[in-house]
Amino acid sequence: MTGTTGEIALLTNPTSGKGRGAKARDAALARFAEAGITPRSLAGRDADEALDLARQCVADGVETLVIVGGDGMVHLGVQALAGTTTALGIVPAGTGNDVARYFDLPRKDPRAAVERILAGRTRTVDLARSGAKYFTTVLCAGFDAVVNERANTMTWPKGQMRYNIATLAELRTFEPLPYTLDLDGTPLSLEAMMVSVGNGPSFGGGLRITEGAILDDGMLDVVIIKPMTKPALVRTYPKLFKGTHTTHPAYEHHRVRSVTVAAPGIVSYADGERFGALPLTVECAPRALTVLH
Structure with missing residues (x-):
């Protein structure tokens, strides 16, 4: 039965x-x-x-x-x-x-x-929503989005290695971006390498950028990676697979119900798919999905 x-x-x-x-x-x-x-x-x-x-x-x-x-x-x-x-x-x-x-x-x-x-066996979890669109994992809105954009144009190699190669390729020219954020009504302006909005903890095959994000807590996890040197970014990248990047001084973490992210020239990605050009407002959609697990 x-x-x-x-x-x-x-x-x-x-x-x-x-x-x-x-x-x-x-x-x-x-x-x-x-x-x-x-x-x-x-x-x-x-x-x-x-x-x-x-x-x-x-x-x-x-x-x-x-x-x-x-x-x-x-x-x-x-x-x-x-x-x-x-x-x-x-x-x-x-x-x-x-x-x-x-x-x-x-x-x-x-x-x-x-x-x-x-x-x-079922579990009811949150989703993240922007307008009529939803995502389950992480919205990438900076260096990670640019990497995704490049990786999606590559036919070789497949899997995680494609992200790694795209990362190295983009590192050569990437500069920090000016961001304007609204975190549950609190404005924040700063330069950063990337801003990621997590419903869950990882994207891209186990990159745990929003380490600690919980699927059913009614909150989104916003991670900001502030400007860092390219060698430091290369050294920190492997830590994303273990979620141990959270101790780095360039790491900043906020838990919110709603966030607006604005930065020039960035097309955001969510669940590895093109999601929308910034600015975007993302909010938690509590208990919006039932998953068999």
């Missing part, structure tokens, strides 16, 4: 993780079949069609939408699921898989990920 009894839909990005998405979908469908469940299996030809399919599932009263893919595909699904009673299941098949990390889901075994969905 499983904990999941209502209708399940599987939405796949078949090209996720060098084609891992299609393989993960097939493994997931096989495990569901063994449990006597036949989910709807859906795949959009592009992001817009995939989002339409996700919204249709919600409109049809599907109990669980299982996303097969990476953080970008989860990001897409969340736009349809935010504030609804349809739960999110995840079969990780991307390169970063940070949302899967948050819930300690199996990231290399699709069948084991389906077991967690079948168990039916």
Whole structure:
């Protein structure tokens, strides 16, 4: 007997993780079949069609939408699921898989990920919202966003190494930016390398920039990295994977319900996807998403 009894839909990005998405979908469908469940299996030809399919599932009263893919595909699904009673299941098949990390889901075994969905255990978590758009992980609005922009234009290498190479490439020319922030009504103007707004603690395959962010505390974590030399930034970068950068003198941390971030010429990224040009106001959307874990 499983904990999941209502209708399940599987939405796949078949090209996720060098084609891992299609393989993960097939493994997931096989495990569901063994449990006597036949989910709807859906795949959009592009992001817009995939989002339409996700919204249709919600409109049809599907109990669980299982996303097969990476953080970008989860990001897409969340736009349809935010504030609804349809739960999110995840079969990780991307390169970063940070949302899967948050819930300690199996990231290399699709069948084991389906077991967690079948168990039916849920957790209701916050999302971050800017206008009608949501994100689950971290909004990058500085050096990290510029790195994301470069990494997205690169076809090689795949995975975390692409971010590392993009980071080194951008370091050569990047200069601190003038920021204007509003933190729960308190204004702040300063120069910084980056400002990150975290709903959860990590992005980009385990870069724990907003270390300590909690998914269900009704708050956002705003991390400011103040100007530092390029050699210091290179030395500090590996600490992001352990979250030990928080002791660096250039690190500043605020917990807020709402933040406005403004800086010239920056397009922000969230969940690894292009999110919007600054300025942006981001607020916590408490308990907006139910996740099977």
